[in-house]
Amino acid sequence: MYAVIASGGKQYRVAEGDTLSVERLGASEGDVVNLAPVLVVDGSTVLATASELAGVTVTAKVVGSVKGPKVIGFTYKNKSNNRRRWGHRQAYDSVEITGITKG
Numbered sequence: 001m002y003a004v005i006a007s008g009g010k011q012y013r014v015a016e017g018d019t020l021s022v023e024r025l026g027a028s029e030g031d032v033v034n035l036a037p038v039l040v041v042d043g044s045t046v047l048a049t050a051s052e053l054a055g056v057t058v059t060a061k062v063v064g065s066v067k068g069p070k071v072i073g074f075t076y077k078n079k080s081n082n083r084r085r086w087g088h089r090q091a092y093d094s095v096e097i098t099g100i101t102k103g
Contacts, residue, residue: 003058003100004039011038014058014097021066021092031062033095040100047102055103060095067091 002015008023027033035058040047047053068090075084 001040001042001100003037003041003056005035005058006038007035014100016097016100018097019063019094020097021068021094023093024065024091025062025093025095027062027093029062029064032098033060033062034058035060035095037100040102042102057099057101057103058097059099059101060097063094063096065091066094 004011004013037053037056037058040056071088073086
């Protein structure tokens, strides 16, 4: 069985036992969070409508926090000595999917 969940404006395909990095959830390490399912596939059965997904829960445990790859940017304006170099690393929470249950 697998599910497609929505978190942080993105969708992820997950199965029980998977570990993935999602945008910050505001939970501390070791907390259990519920993620919103968008689609659940169990063999030949597909649950996709809002009424079918009302009883479905996807639970995950926050394993820790990680940082993404560094993005380096550079802005430049011609003939005005205007240059700026900047960098960014996005912060993520690493979560482990503990269960997908149909209600």
